[in-house]
Amino acid sequence: MASNGELPSKQKAAQFHPSDQSVHINEIPVPSIKPDELLVKVRAASLCHSDLMLFEPNDQGLNLGSGDPFTMGHEGCGTILEVGSEAKGFKKGDRVGWLPIIDCCFECDACQVHNLYCETGQSKVQGMTVDGYFQTYCAVKWQNAAIIPDGMDLDSSAPIFCAGATAFNSVEATRAELKGDPKDVYVAVIGCGGLGHLGIQYLKAYGYKVIGIDLSPEALEEAKAQGADYLFNPKEDKDYVKKILEITGKGCHAAINFTNSVPAYSSTPDVIRYNGVLMVTGIPQKPISFSGMDVSMLRIRVRGANNGRTDQLRNCLEFSHKHGIKPHVTQFKLEDFQKMLDTMHAGQHKGRMGVLFE
Ligand SMILES: [Zn+2]
Numbered sequence: 555m556a557s558n559g560e561l562p563s564k565q566k567a568a569q570f571h572p573s574d575q576s577v578h579i580n581e582i583p584v585p586s587i588k589p590d591e592l593l594v595k596v597r598a599a600s601l602c603h604s605d606l607m608l609f610e611p612n613d614q615g616l617n618l619g620s621g622d623p624f625t626m627g628h629e630g631c632g633t634i635l636e637v638g639s640e641a642k643g644f645k646k647g648d649r650v651g652w653l654p655i656i657d658c659c660f661e662c663d664a665c666q667v668h669n670l671y672c673e674t675g676q677s678k679v680q681g682m683t684v685d686g687y688f689q690t691y692c693a694v695k696w697q698n699a700a701i702i703p704d705g706m707d708l709d710s711s712a713p714i715f716c717a718g719a720t721a722f723n724s725v726e727a728t729r730a731e732l733k734g735d736p737k738d739v740y741v742a743v744i745g746c747g748g749l750g751h752l753g754i755q756y757l758k759a760y761g762y763k764v765i766g767i768d769l770s771p772e773a774l775e776e777a778k779a780q781g782a783d784y785l786f787n788p789k790e791d792k793d794y795v796k797k798i799l800e801i802t803g804k805g806c807h808a809a810i811n812f813t814n815s816v817p818a819y820s821s822t823p824d825v826i827r828y829n830g831v832l833m834v835t836g837i838p839q840k841p842i843s844f845s846g847m848d849v850s851m852l853r854i855r856v857r858g859a860n861n862g863r864t865d866q867l868r869n870c871l872e873f874s875h876k877h878g879i880k881p882h883v884t885q886f887k888l889e890d891f892q893k894m895l896d897t898m899h900a901g902q903h904k905g906r907m908g909v910l911f912e
């Protein structure tokens with residue numbers, strides 16, 4: 555903030571330029587808020603694997619990155635500076651995080667499931683089509699925001715608001731399908747990166763036996779640090795399916811796939827027991843396919859989960875605080891955004907990477 559306590563008029567932002575598919579650190583205006591918005595001073599924003607979709611072709615019906623440059627980032631947290639006149643339940647100084655869909659109605663049947671599919675057809679994703687959070691000041695719809703519990707660390711909380719919420723909702727959706735004492739129930743976590751390292755923490759908080767599967771040694775190290783009971787790298791261990799069947803008896807009771815890899819999805823049923831749960835969470839750029847026989851004969855129960863709604867986000871925050879769930883974040887400066895992006899492209903990171911603002 556400027557020395558007189560007033561907001562500055564300009565700020566730096568990491569912006570995606572659709573014209574050449576590159577990122578620039580630009581100087582842009584500090585936004586002024588609408589009546590249904592909160593002005594937040596961002597403390598931390600983090601990079602999600604889906605941010606890489608901006609740089610790749612996709613056929614999942616997402617229209618990403620056309621038109622003017624916009625600020626990247628859809629995972630952030632910070633402190634409220636101004637509260638719009640229509641916003642309910644927030645005050646200046648509250649520490650908040652939030653979900654990224656705007657221009658939806660928050661009211662229709664579709665919004666009750668996921669507001670990306672709002673019946674108005676107007677939904678936009680901050681950080682994907684309009685300005686996101688790799689900037690110091692941002693406008694947030696009050697309906698998307700949730701207060702961060704007292705005592706929860708703000709600096710490391712940004713990943714909760716996409717990766718954490720998604721991992722939590724996946725674990726909750728999986729749990730709803732499972733019976734028995736968690737200590738006797740095996741859940742495979744496929745993809746132990748940003749989402750997976752949090753998914754493992756949520757599963758362990760419930761007491762499940764966790765089998766971490768990833769092609770990256772760094773991700774498996776992180777999975778181990780977060781308490782995974784068994785670790786497998788299918789690239790290095792051709793017998794991993796056989797070994798998992800030996801450990802679990804009949805196969806895992808559930809497998810949560812956090813990857814964006816079609817081959818990883820194709821091989822997921824191999825580690826699942828009869829009538830086990832296959833939780834579709836990560837979104838590959840290409841369609842995934844399962845055997846109709848496997849689905850119809852209930853060999854696998856295919857379910858889905860995502861970052862969800864604000865009421866689910868509040869549950870996630872409460873649970874995360876109570877159980878000491880903590881994202882592992884490597885912090886970068888905004889100026890080093892490209893370096894952070896390159897590291898994610900190369901898959902050489904553990905947990906999450908993000909920018910910590912002043
Ligand atoms: Zn995300």
Ligand SMILES: [Zn+2]
Nearest residue numbers: 659662665672
């Ligand atoms: Zn709606």
